[in-house]
Amino acid sequence: MTTSATRSMYPQDVAFAALEEIRDSAARTLPRDVLDFLEGGAGRETTLRANLAAFERRVIRPRPMSGVSTPDTTTTFLGVPLAVPLLTAPFGGDALFHPDGHLAVARANELCGTASIVPEAGTYSYEQLAKTAPAAARFAQLHPFDHFEQGAERVRAAGYTALCVTVDCPTAGFRVRNRVNRFNPDLTFFGGNLLDVGTPDVAEMFERLFRHDAPTWDWARLAEATRRCGMPWIAKGVLTAEAAGRAVEAGASAVVVSNHGGRQLDPAPASLDALPEVVRAVAGRVPVALDSGVRSGSDVFLALALGADVVVIGRLAAYGLAAGGEEGVRRTIELLTEELRTLMVLAGVADLRGFDPSLVAVR
Template sequence: MRQSDDNGATEFATLDEIREAALGKLSDAASDYLEGGAGDETTLRRNRRAFERWAFVPRVMSGQPTPATASRFLGVELALPILTAPFGADGLFHPDGHVAVARANAATGTVSIVPEAGSHSLERIAAAAPRAAAFGQVHPLGTDEGFLRIVRRYAEAGYRAICVTCDVPIMGRRERDLRNRYLPDYALFGGNYATIDEAFRQLGQLIERETPVWPWSRLGGLLAQVGLPWMAKGIMTADDARAAVAAGASALVVSNHGGRQLDGQRASLDALPEIRDAVGPAVELALDSGIRNGADVVKAIALGADAVVLGRLAVYGLAAGGEAGLCRVFELLRAEITTILTLLGRGSLTDLTPAALIRAEPD
């Protein structure tokens, strides 16, 4: 099915239809920018395969009521255990970009992580969904003053927590983009900056880095001056999880950036159980990289995540139908999650443990 505009998004019957419609609307180079990963895309493929390697263990005749999908993350109530990822250059996929994402989150009881390198200012996005909770994403780079300036802007605009992207000291080498000679225009990354030059001065460091990568102590010290809770995104090992928590992180996003950064590493799902063991039950964990449907959400939660972060899947909804397209993604996810929980014989997400899964061959 092809949709020519945002109307009619409710007619999408499956998540795959939404992806197909999204890719049908984008240029080949924009599709490659969205879909591609770094290097040989080994990690990109592993992210999907990791989900296929777990099979469900159903319990029939369980006597369970209709499953509950409500959840909480960093003090925010969620109707579904879902956050939308910070994705930069969002105007490439839909002119309303994260403004539409924030509205869709507000309408469905989910939460946006708004990117520093987005097409619209963080203040404009906050104003578009004034009663909804959102988190603000930053890159730890540049001067202390520059970093604190944007964190304080998030605090003043009412954002509830900060998400620090720790796995992009420099951009990964994404070969599809290199082959296409493609990088979205700086205007699409620069919504938070007054001029393109300013955006380039700040974000250009992600491409040609000249200063050392920050240590945890510098990050923790600066964020302590602002006082908002923060999460570290891009954690893939138990050691880094412990270091982030020691530096003051209240939550972690277990993530390999959707395979867009260090190629050749593990799937994020495969790192999740040992990270949960390392930090214990008190530290909240979200998982991203490879979530494409409700079964993936259920598996991530069974293996220790409190919530998942949607990257490309959220972009598909946005590109296919703006706010309505993304709302449809959430509706279909809700239907898939409740169907799977019912068939698994679990009454709620909190009933999910690793016992709901068993290792299996991918098909």
Template sequence: MTTVAGVGQTGAGQGAGQTGARPDGVGPVEAEAVDPIAGRFPTLTEIRAAAQAVLPRDVWDFLAGGAGQETTLRANRDAFAGWQFRPRVMSGHPVPSTATTVLGLPMRLPVLTAPFGTDGFFDTDGHLAVARANARCGTLSIVPEAGTHSIESVAHAAPAAARVAQVHPMGTERNFARMLERIERAGYAAVCVTVDCPTAGWRERNLRNRFTVDLRMITGNYPPGGDVAAQDVFGQLFARDEPVWTWERLAGLMRHTDLPWIAKGILTAQDTRLAIDAGAGAVIVSNHGGRQLDGTPAALDQLPEVVAAADGRIEVLLDSGVRCGTDVVKALALGARAVVIGRLAAAGLAAGGEAGVARVLTLLREEMITVLTLLGHGSVTELTPEALQRSRP
């Protein structure tokens, strides 16, 4: 696996023969036999630190930063700290199961990787590597429209994991419909429509750094000289010269595909009901990781409202602020079917390529099993709000 200007490392084979430590510290295990970079990255903290060390400062700020004064970015993390666990002891459960399904698609753990664009900044294999890592770990990729590689190439690289493809409701209806056709032909099982990004957020870190995106990082689906120009699809993100789509317009176009679809970027009960009316089979509660509109509430704080509005009619997922396995368990207890990770996956990609992303997923699953065991739960599907209480001030 290659890298962009030194950005990202595969890590494959490094540290081979070293002996890792079990997460509970009981005794040594030959972790390297299963995971070649386990010795380098015993925790997610080391993965994030390695990514920051290898990425240029402006690229790291692009990954880590948020919109405006980054109040929503911080709120996403504070929201998880606002909940405490209520463990039940002596449960008699066997080793807990982390398995679930999303839109009927089986997953070994309730974690999908987000459709983050510009993936070539972190490793030239980008979402090819992310999807392969997901396949190794038994989970799913949401493959981006604004990525470095085409949806077809990612599906070919890891058909078991590249099951959901993302589109943006912008540009012409003809171009949008053609992308839906490509998604179907490539063998995807579902579509993710990002509804909270009609224009790029006001990201002050990027502005201070004079950061610009190399078009090669987002034109994998619309290469120069192709039938559709990337500018015709993504120009609205920067020019702000096109009207924002409506739910009615989106619903009309989604009737042209038989694939189930997910609305990503929902924060309110009202929009949840509109997404259901438009035909969505699931929603992702998300404020875009705090990268779009600063001053919005934390995604986790909005999760109960959306779950109540969905009322079991559709599945609800959560994106924004997830940094560890404990966070995943809290989100599931509050009603999420699964979570979606972006920054963690990108950090794993930068730190160790495909192996780095797989290590992120492995660590999340190992921590989840520990938390579920200590909570007294036998499966992620058993989690309810009764497992949590509000933290006292």
């Protein structure tokens, strides 16, 4: 019989009690150069720091005595049901962090009722991910390169809901930590989708990116290519009203406000700072997601209050993967969800429709 003397205020039999424990475990597990690859940014890492500072500058303005006790976090994104408004980002080279890579990420999403954006430059193919976790592997990343339509056809055949087109990577970012470390990973960890006839091999792809020799694309070419593909698509990497407007005009079904976690253009606007501008620009025509700088459930809350429909986690998911594979990612999502729901009760937000900018102030 459990008595008040034997009960615990907090769960005792858990591998990870907080996101900080997961990050610390990942840092102990990963080689130094791989941890720098995960945590580093481009240039002087101004954007990386700005992403975190943008969340730190903001506070939640509560609505006390609102009668909220059991908040509802369910939603849909492009028709995909979500138990909580979270997606995992398409970070590449996933087997650097754990042998199961995005297979583990997708399985964790499926257990949690959330969804994966499957990477193009990942260890495992679109088809493998769709077979492993069909309820979670709903979105597939593509870069606008010459084999775009070939990749889109594979994504469609594998049963995905939408493409996620990364629009902010015409070349690789100038990542100083990787250069200082002489980072030289096994490129097969990035090549799960570059095995078909007609696609460049992974070494050729990276060589093009680093020598500024990737194929040239613009919004008109992207609009035509996606029109021929006949699938809904998401524009990932939007930071301004102008870019958001061009994406919607080109046919995007959603946009992701993102600076690639500070790994591409530096200095660039913090994603959270850019979010209100993008939300105003799309004016409800398409849903808006946000990534870059999200490290806690309170960050998720702030992004939702400032207009995001869903929030995308990259480094947090990678930390979970490195710390414990599928279980680590699952625990990451659970902790984010628990904190978000706690804050919704404390702030008086009954469901996702209750989020609005009046909940946020700047320090």
